[in-house]
Amino acid sequence: MKAEIIAVGTELLLGQIVNSNAQFLSVELAALGIDVYFQTVVGDNSSRLQQAIEIAKTRADLILFTGGIGPTEDDLTKDALAASLGRGLYLDPVAMSHVERFFSERGVSMTENNRKQALVIDDSTPLHNESGLAVGVALKDQNTYYVVLPGPPREMKPMFANKAKPWLLQHALTEEMPLYSKMLKFAGIGESLLEDKLINLIHGQNDPTLAPYAKEGEVTVRISTKAPSQNEAMAKLDALQEKIRNILPEHLYADTDVPxxxxxxxxxxxxxxxxxxxxxxxxxxxxxxxxxxxxxxxxxxxxxxxxxxxxxxxxxxxxxxxxxxxxxxxxxxxxxxxxxxxxxxxxxxxxxxxxxxxxxxxxxxxxxxxxxxxxxxxxxxxxxxxxxxxxxxxxxxxxxxxxxxxxxxxxxxxxxxx
CATH class of the missing domain: 3.90.950.20 (CinA-like)
Structure with missing residues (x-):
């Protein structure tokens, strides 16, 4: 399954905040066996967001959104997605009760725009927010799956883990195999020399795959495979690791991501x-x-x-x-x-x-x-x-x-x- 992450928010384009959500979701999706091929950042503009959705439809089986589901006028994600799919929006009673209770317990008057946080798209599954107010949504339209999550990481992460991931496993990933990886750590060798030593394995790779990454003074090689079980995956990864160790025994110091x-x-x-x-x-x-x-x-x-x-x-x-x-x-x-x-x-x-x-x-x-x-x-x-x-x-x-x-x-x- 191919995925695209669309992060919504002008503050991301201005560099005022870092898009840590995309990094988190990419790691989580990879663990589910979903390949993230594109990450898109769009400002708070309805027409540009709908353009991004139309582009994503042509190249992704799963589109995840982060941000733009709050109470203000520039929170446009649900509206833009609903318009793109030709669907309406309605107030989810459970989400609305959650929003009203939040203000009532604090003795604060709720402004009308906060009702927007309880809107969900027709024929979608509400993803209730355990750490905030705005409800997320998950749905399938034709052959594409959509998941809408809040922007603040403290809300997005638990919603993905506790709501969106179970929905994906039940509705979208019934035939997907999970991805298993090992991080091989090397020292005393630079990235270019390491790649040269492993060039035959790199050119011949199919399954498992390997990719080098360089940091100051160290190089990491990630080896990955998809398999129906951890035992089968580890058998393939261990075999490739042994080939790499035989080539670079004096530099491979760990098979976990440790300094x-x-x-x-x-x-x-x-x-x-x-x-x-x-x-x-x-x-x-x-x-x-x-x-x-x-x-x-x-x-x-x-x-x-x-x-x-x-x-x-x-x-x-x-x-x-x-x-x-x-x-x-x-x-x-x-x-x-x-x-x-x-x-x-x-x-x-x-x-x-x-x-x-x-x-x-x-x-x-x-x-x-x-x-x-x-x-x-x-x-x-x-x-x-x-x-x-x-x-x-x-x-x-x-x-x-x-x-x-x-x-x-x-x-x-x-x-x-x-």
């Missing part, structure tokens, strides 16, 4: 592993990412933000000849990254010490280019690894990607340990 720092914190907490951090250019961002995860108190022991050379020497015992002098490697160097990781691990007495030092920009530092970053990982009774990064982007991008890079390297180290 890498959560995987790390949970892993270390279960294994009794502790960590500490020494940060220069990231300014505490690495520590914040770890401590944002519940349960991190058993993992994260402490850390130091050491922007200045003085603090590197005073708090972390970095040798002065690493930082100052004509022959010194400088604060942005392998030597300093190693010293920071080893010293913070020793001082805090943690199992791992992590360090970041680099040039986040916008200007050069120590005659070294923006985006040059060194990250270090020191392990108790083990080796210290230092990695050089050459990052692009603005200051924030460089800092974020530095944090993601060291988290990825720590994850690889834990995988290596087993």
């Amino acid at each position: 890498l720092e959560q995987v790390l914190v949970e892993w270390m907490a279960n294994a009794g592993i502790t960590v500490s951090c020494a940060e220069s250019c990231t300014g505490g961002m690495l520590m914040e990412s770890l401590t944002s995860i519940p349960g991190s108190s058993s993992v994260f022991q402490g850390g130091i933000v050491c922007y200045s050379n003085e603090m590197k020497m005073k708090l972390l015992n970095v040798p002065q000849n690493y930082l100052e002098g004509e022959e010194a490697p400088g604060a942005v160097s392998r030597e300093v990254a190693q010293a920071l990781a080893e010293q913070v691990r020793t001082i805090v007495d943690s199992d791992f010490g992590l360090s970041v030092t680099g040039v986040a920009g916008p200007g050069h530092s120590e005659r070294k280019p923006v985006g040059l970053v060194y990250i270090g990982i020191a392990e108790r009774n083990g080796r210290t690894d230092v990695f050089e990064l050459r990052l692009r982007g603005d200051r924030q991008n460089i800092r974020v990607n530095s944090v993601k890079a060291i988290l990825y390297r720590l994850w690889r180290r834990l995988v290596e340990r087993g």
